[in-house]
Each structure stands twice: as C-alpha cells, then as structure tokens.
Amino acid sequence: MTIKSGYFKKHLHVDLTQGAAERLSLSDAFLEQWIGGRGFGAKMTWDNLRKHNFKIDPLGPENLLIIAPGPLTGAYLPSSGKNSFIAISPATGLYGDSSIGGAFGVELRQTGIDVLTVTGRAEELSVLFIDNGATSILAMPELEGKTCLEAEGMIKEKLGTHAVHVATIGVGGENLVKFACVNSDWGRNAGRTGIGAVMGSKNLKAIVVRGHKDLPVHDIASLVEENDKATKYMTEHKFFKMWQQEGLMNVIEYANEKGILPAYNFKDSVFAKHDRINGATMLDGYKIGDSACFSCPMCCSNICLVKNGKYAGTVVEGPEYESCAMLGSNLGVESFAAVLRANQLCDELGIDTISAGSVIAATIEGYERGIISLSDLDGREITWGDEDGIFELIRKIARREGIGDTLAGGALRIISRWPEMEKVVLHVKGLEQSAYDSRPSITMALAYATSDIGAHHARAWTIAKEMEQGESWSDDERVDHVIYHQKLRPLFDMLGVCRLPWIELGLSERHYENFYKFVTGHERTLEDLLKLSNDVYDLTRLINTRLGATGKDDTLPYKVWASPPLSGPTAGRVIDRDDFGRLLSLYYRKRGWSEDGLPPADVEAKFSD
Amino acid sequence: MSRRLAVIPEECSGCGICELVCAIKHFGANNPKKAALRVVTTYPHPVMRMPVVCSQCRVPVCAQVCPVDALRWIDGVVQLDEKECVSCYKCVDACPFGAIYVHEDCEYPIKCDMCGGDPECVKKCPKGAIRLIPESALGESKRINNVLSYAQMKEIEYYEKGEKKTIQYAEIGKEEL
Numbered sequence: 001m002t003i004k005s006g007y008f009k010k011h012l013h014v015d016l017t018q019g020a021a022e023r024l025s026l027s028d029a030f031l032e033q034w035i036g037g038r039g040f041g042a043k044m045t046w047d048n049l050r051k052h053n054f055k056i057d058p059l060g061p062e063n064l065l066i067i068a069p070g071p072l073t074g075a076y077l078p079s080s081g082k083n084s085f086i087a088i089s090p091a092t093g094l095y096g097d098s099s100i101g102g103a104f105g106v107e108l109r110q111t112g113i114d115v116l117t118v119t120g121r122a123e124e125l126s127v128l129f130i131d132n133g134a135t136s137i138l139a140m141p142e143l144e145g146k147t148c149l150e151a152e153g154m155i156k157e158k159l160g161t162h163a164v165h166v167a168t169i170g171v172g173g174e175n176l177v178k179f180a181c182v183n184s185d186w187g188r189n190a191g192r193t194g195i196g197a198v199m200g201s202k203n204l205k206a207i208v209v210r211g212h213k214d215l216p217v218h219d220i221a222s223l224v225e226e227n228d229k230a231t232k233y234m235t236e237h238k239f240f241k242m243w244q245q246e247g248l249m250n251v252i253e254y255a256n257e258k259g260i261l262p263a264y265n266f267k268d269s270v271f272a273k274h275d276r277i278n279g280a281t282m283l284d285g286y287k288i289g290d291s292a293c294f295s296c297p298m299c300c301s302n303i304c305l306v307k308n309g310k311y312a313g314t315v316v317e318g319p320e321y322e323s324c325a326m327l328g329s330n331l332g333v334e335s336f337a338a339v340l341r342a343n344q345l346c347d348e349l350g351i352d353t354i355s356a357g358s359v360i361a362a363t364i365e366g367y368e369r370g371i372i373s374l375s376d377l378d379g380r381e382i383t384w385g386d387e388d389g390i391f392e393l394i395r396k397i398a399r400r401e402g403i404g405d406t407l408a409g410g411a412l413r414i415i416s417r418w419p420e421m422e423k424v425v426l427h428v429k430g431l432e433q434s435a436y437d438s439r440p441s442i443t444m445a446l447a448y449a450t451s452d453i454g455a456h457h458a459r460a461w462t463i464a465k466e467m468e469q470g471e472s473w474s475d476d477e478r479v480d481h482v483i484y485h486q487k488l489r490p491l492f493d494m495l496g497v498c499r500l501p502w503i504e505l506g507l508s509e510r511h512y513e514n515f516y517k518f519v520t521g522h523e524r525t526l527e528d529l530l531k532l533s534n535d536v537y538d539l540t541r542l543i544n545t546r547l548g549a550t551g552k553d554d555t556l557p558y559k560v561w562a563s564p565p566l567s568g569p570t571a572g573r574v575i576d577r578d579d580f581g582r583l584l585s586l587y588y589r590k591r592g593w594s595e596d597g598l599p600p601a602d603v604e605a606k607f608s609d
Numbered sequence: 610m611s612r613r614l615a616v617i618p619e620e621c622s623g624c625g626i627c628e629l630v631c632a633i634k635h636f637g638a639n640n641p642k643k644a645a646l647r648v649v650t651t652y653p654h655p656v657m658r659m660p661v662v663c664s665q666c667r668v669p670v671c672a673q674v675c676p677v678d679a680l681r682w683i684d685g686v687v688q689l690d691e692k693e694c695v696s697c698y699k700c701v702d703a704c705p706f707g708a709i710y711v712h713e714d715c716e717y718p719i720k721c722d723m724c725g726g727d728p729e730c731v732k733k734c735p736k737g738a739i740r741l742i743p744e745s746a747l748g749e750s751k752r753i754n755n756v757l758s759y760a761q762m763k764e765i766e767y768y769e770k771g772e773k774k775t776i777q778y779a780e781i782g783k784e785e786l
Binding site: 074075076103106110149162185186212213214215216217220223224231235244288289290291292293294295296297298299303305315316317 | 625
C-alpha cells in the first residue's frame with residue numbers, strides 16, 4: 001500500500017430528492033490517481049456524465065455538486081484552507097469549478113470525510129448539516145430571499161451555535177443567476193462558473209459543517225519541520241510585509257503601470273484615477289484589519305470600512321484586485337468607498353464580482369453604442385462611474401428584475417438577446433473575462449482561450465512573467481509556460497492549498513512534494529504529481545468535448561483581436577489571429593491533442609474504469 | 610517575575626496557526642479543536658478576531674470550583690494535575706473567559722500550560738497578535754493608546770481664546786540633523 005495516511009477514505013453522498021445520505025468508501029487507487037479537490041471533481045463529474053449518457057442540465061437535479069477539499073486542506077503548512085466546488089457550469093454548460101479559502105474545507109474534512117457530493121432537489125429550501133458523523137437535511141423555507149450573512153446568522157441561531165462553518169448562497173443563487181457564488185466565512189466566495197446557481201437549483205440554501213476529528217497526517221514532526229522552512233522563507237521575503245498589509249490590492253498599481261488594468265469595459269488598460277482605488281488609498285483611509293485563510297501567514301485579505309460620506313458604515317472583507325478592478329476602473333468608478341459598497345452588495349446578494357463587473361460594464365458600453373436602448377434599461381440611463389445606477393443593476397441582476405433578468409444570464413444570454421454585444425462583452429466559452437488584459441500578453445490570451453472553465457485568470461496566470469521577461473520568448477517557450485501553469489495550478493487545487501505562496505512569494509513547488517509525502521506517507525516526485533494534474537486537464541478537456549465544445553471554442557473575446565487599448569504603455573496592442581493560431585496549434589501538439597483540440601482516444605478508456 | 614499571554618486582537622488575522630501549533634505540541638494531532646486556545650471571529654459587526662487564551666488568574670475561578678483540587682496556581686501558571694482530575698468540567702463552565710476547552714477524544718479538559726514558559730502560539734503567530742509579557746507590563750499599550758487617542762499623532766491641539774485649534778507638529782527632517 002502506498003497511501004499510508006492523509007485521508008479518511010470516505011465520501012459522503014447526499015441525495016436531496018430522496019432525503020438520504022450515505023457514507024461510501026474511497027479506494028486507494030482512486031485517491032492515488034485523483035488526489036483531491038479538482039481531481040476528485042473531474043473524475044466524479046465524468047462518471048456522473050457517463051451515468052446520464054452525457055445529458056445533464058446544469059440546473060437539473062442530475063447535475064452532481066462536488067465539494068472537495070484536498071489531503072493537505074487543514075494541515076499545518078502555509079495557506080491550507082482551500083476547498084473546491086465543482087459541477088457542470090450553468091454559465092458555460094461545460095465543466096465548472098471554483099475554489100474558496102477560509103476554513104470551510106478544513107471543518108468539512110474534520111467531519112471525517114474527504115469529499116461531499118450532492119444530487120437531486122429538495123422539496124423545500126433546505127440546509128444540509130454535517131455534524132461530525134451525523135448528516136441531516138433541514139427544511140428552512142424562512143431563509144428564502146435572505147442575504148448570505150442573514151442566512152448564516154439565522155442558521156447559527158437555529159442550531160444554537162457559532163462554532164460551525166457555513167457555505168451559503170444569497171438571493172442570486174436562489175434566482176439561478178448564472179454567476180451566483182457560494183459564500184463562506186463572510187468574505188470567501190466560490191465566485192466563478194455559477195456554482196451558487198447549482199445550489200439554488202437544488203433548493204439547497206446552505207451547507208453547514210461541524211467537525212472535531214484529527215486530520216490524518218503520516219509524519220507530523222517532519223511536516224512541522226518542512227513548514228518551518230517554508231514559513232521562514234516566506235516571512236523573510238522582501239514582499240512579505242507588503243502582502244500582509246495590502247494583499248492583492250497591491251496589484252492595482254502594478255496593473256496600471258504595466259497597462260493591463262481594465263478600464264471602461266477594457267476600452268483602456270490604464271485608469272487615470274487609479275490612485276483613488278489602489279492599495280495605498282485603502283491603507284490610508286479604509287483598512288481596519290487583516291483576514292487570513294486557514295493556516296496562512298500571508299493574510300492577504302483586507303477588512304475595510306467606509307468611515308464617512310454617503311456609504312459610511314459599509315464594511316467588507318475585501319476587496320482584492322479582481323473585485324476592485326472589475327467594480328472600480330472597469331466601470332469608471334473613481335471612489336474606493338463606492339467599490340467597497342458594490343463589493344458588499346455582490347457578496348451579500350451572492351453574485352460574482354468579476355462577472356457582475358463585466359456584464360455591467362458591457363451594459364454601459366452597449367447603451368453608449370446604442371445597442372441597448374433606454375427602454376431595455378427599464379427607462380433608467382446608465383453611464384461610467386454612475387454609482388447608484390451600478391448598485392441598482394447589481395440588485396436587479398440578483399433579483400432578476402427588468403434588464404437584470406437578461407444580465408443574470410451572463411455573457412451568452414446577453415449576446416443571444418443583442419447579437420451585436422458579441423463585440424462588447426468579454427468572455428470565453430460563456431465565462432466573463434477576469435481583470436487581466438490579455439491584449440499585450442499572448443500567453444495570457446492562450447491561457448484564457450484554452451482554460452477548461454472559460455476566461456478565468458487563475459487557471460494559468462502567465463501574464464506577469466511574460467510582461468517582465470517574455471518579449472523575446474520563442475513560440476515553444478510561450479506555449480511551455482502556459483502548459484506548465486496549467487499543470488501546476490490544478491495540483492494546488494487537488495492538494496487543497498493556495499497558490500499565492502508560490503506565485504507571489506516564489507515559494508518553491510518542491511515543498512509541496514514534501515508536504516504531500518509527510519501527510520500521506522506516499523513518496524512521489526513533483527513530476528509524478530504533475531503527471532496526475534495533467535491527467536485532470538486532459539479529463540476536463542474530454543468532458544468539455546463530450547458536452548459539445550470543440551477547438552473553435554478555444555478563442556478570444558472580439559476586443560482582444562480587434563479593439564486595442566486606447567492609451568498607456570499597451571496602447572494599440574491586440575492579439576494577431578495568425579500568431580494566436582500558430583501558438584494554439586503548437587499548444588495542441590505539445591499536449592498530444594488533435595489539430596481540432598481533441599484529446600487522444602485512449603484518454604476516454606483510461607479514465608472510464 | 611511571572612509572565613502572561615497578552616492578546617492584541619487588532620493584529621489577529623484569524624488564521625488559526627496558534628490553534629494548530631498548540632494541538633500539535635500537546636497532542637501530536639493536526640487538529641485545531643484540540644488547542645488550549647481558540648480564535649473567535651465575529652462579523653460583519655462587530656468585526657473581531659480574538660484569540661481566547663487562559664489568563665492564568667491569580668485568583669483562579671477554575672481552581673476554586675474544582676472539587677478535587679486538581680487546578681493550582683504554581684509559579685504563575687494555573688496547572689492541571691491530571692492524576693487528580695475527574696473531568697467533571699466544572700472549571701470549563703466556571704472560567705469567565707471560556708478559556709478551558711473540551712474535546713471528545715481527550716480524557717481531561719484542555720488547559721493552557723504556557724508550554725513550560727515558552728508558548729508555541731507566541732512563537733508561531735505570524736502577526737505577533739499573542740505575546741508573552743511581564744505581568745507588570747500588562748495594560749501598558751492600552752494606556753499609551755488611550756492617551757494618544759485624544760489627539761492625532763502628528764497634530765497638537767491647543768486652545769486660543771477659547772477656540773480649539775490644531776497645528777501640525779513640525780518634525781525635524783533628516784537634512785536638518
């Protein structure tokens with residue numbers, strides 16, 4: 001036996017239609033191949049698709065919701081609080097996942113399971129409560145229409161305890177907004193691919209966990225020693241203090257300087273008032289505390305309070321770069337207080353800040369261009385930086401009122417209603433693009449285009465290195481860079497840990513080989529582990545292929561080809577179609593996929609045991 | 610002189626590393642629920658992250674209610690004698706701070722022993738939110754912060770003809786020295 005520890009080897013499966021829960025065993029072979037997190041998610045999604053003959057409505061009871069931490073989640077090592085939510089995405093109709101930090105996944109594991117799956121649909125709005133070894137489904141129709149925090153408070157009151165972790169949806173999830181999130185620990189959101197709508201479609205308002213069990217670790221003394229080394233490296237890094245202080249908010253300034261900060265729906269890549277929404281402004285007038293995910297010394301999350309003015313009293317855990325850019329510069333909002341207010345609204349209503357910022361920016365531009373009419377806007381004009389109008393749209397999206405009903409359908413619904421919006425809304429495969437402009441970075445463009453879930457930055461965040469060193473890269477180097485990120489990134493999500501110590505502070509990925517070894521007792525090299533994470537990439541590709549995606553979907557938003565940033569250091573830059581096509585072919589070749597982007601035939605047999 | 614744990618809640622990020630290292634040291638278990646302290650988090654109002662630690666009270670209520678005299682204040686630490694303890698948990702109930710803990714796997718209440726004078730939580734907190742300070746220094750930072758809260762650090766307040774005014778403190782720049 002190769003795996004000696006690190007797992008409970010238990011899978012909790014809940015069928016909400018039947019109102020039944022069962023604890024199933026996980027085999028060593030399964031654990032060794034798929035590790036955890038996204039790995040479990042891909043395999044279980046694939047098995048469920050085969051079971052349903054590849055006909056799954058993302059919002060139907062048959063869509064399997066998988067909540068998967070990894071074997072390192074909760075272990076004593078830097079930033080081990082990660083947990084993935086996986087399902088067929090209502091936004092793309094393809095494989096979808098989103099991860100959260102905080103401590104929900106740790107507590108979930110401490111109930112004695114490695115993975116939770118949920119299928120079916122509850123008759124009434126319900127809460128799933130996993131209390132150590134006991135599982136119950138509680139009907140709580142009184143939670144209907146409640147914000148994430150209200151719902152969490154009511155649940156804790158009903159259960160008579162605060163010592164639980166709650167993952168809940170807001171109004172957005174209940175109303176099946178295609179970019180609804182799952183919220184936990186106040187500021188943690190599984191924001192992307194619409195997992196909140198999957199929960200909503202199951203009448204599942206929240207999952208509550210309380211667990212006391214020891215997390216299995218093979219060699220705790222060596223784990224402590226390895227963590228001490230990693231932590232020492234991190235805390236001595238010249239940027240460590242800056243990370244504790246500003247967290248991801250430091251990226252606003254960087255992105256503006258480099259010309260990759262979205263402004264006015266990516267019309268521009270610099271923002272004149274960047275200094276009103278940057279980290280320094282936050283530190284100067286808004287930040288009141290730090291927040292960290294479980295076992296993370298970096299505490300990159302900020303707690304911010306608006307102390308005076310129109311939005312006085314607004315308090316959020318956040319923002320981080322994505323939320324601040326998408327709800328700030330990308331909407332022409334020049335006030336940090338307004339960004340905080342919009343962030344709070346999105347969090348409480350349970351919709352993704354990235355997608356919300358993206359579709360609202362597209363709406364403003366669509367109206368400006370005359371594609372969207374005043375009556376489409378329910379008679380209320382909207383323009384850049386129009387704070388009240390933006391807040392109103394956020395509310396309308398979550399409630400699906402008026403134009404909000406269309407916007408709640410995300411990029412694809414917007415384009416189906418107003419076909420000319422194809423040139424305005426930025427998305428790949430139906431997922432709205434994150435806040436890194438790919439026009440000056442062809443590796444980032446390739447990463448967005450080939451991402452299994454659509455245009456999400458964290459799938460392969462190649463842009464920084466390319467902007468710094470990549471001017472003279474050969475095609476081979478560019479493609480290898482993207483593929484390396486696409487191999488390593490899933491590994492973090494499979495292990496259940498955060499990528500930031502690696503990508504931001506340069507903590508060597510070799511540590512993770514050791515962390516894995518000391519937790520599971522299974523000796524594997526990083527290269528062995530990367531082969532497994534590459535399998536996950538192949539499998540999600542296969543899933544998407546079987547759901548109808550082809551190489552033609554590995555494309556980019558119109559603006560990336562044809563509408564360059566107006567000013568700043570990247571003014572005039574677009575991605576050349578020929579350059580991109582050449583890289584994409586090379587990418588397929590290096591991955592061993594066909595010219596049309598299909599994985600080799602043996603992949604299907606390999607993963608269909 | 611006795612030293613005690615001092616908590617600076619404004620510094621705490623809620624990461625739980627203190628809980629982990631405590632449980633690992635005392636039980637060899639990767640389990641924050643087996644720690645002799647707990648980070649309590651509240652949001653959105655009040656926003657609070659507060660490690661609840663044992664104060665090692667000089668007049669320990671936990672010891673007073675112990676029916677078998679298993680808790681005693683010795684050299685600045687309220688120590689639990691497991692040979693005497695009957696696990697009635699009266700101490701857990703009696704502690705005014707809720708700083709003694711119970712876990713179903715553990716035979717006895719989980720009570721901070723200050724790690725023999727060199728607490729793990731203090732050593733490993735990445736924010737310096739838990740500190741070990743001499744008893745006589747307790748309250749020092751509160752005192753100075755409270756006084757400073759009357760005026761902005763770089764402003765001097767004064768009254769002129771009954772009117773409150775402030776003036777920026779003129780710092781001596783490096784070039785002048």
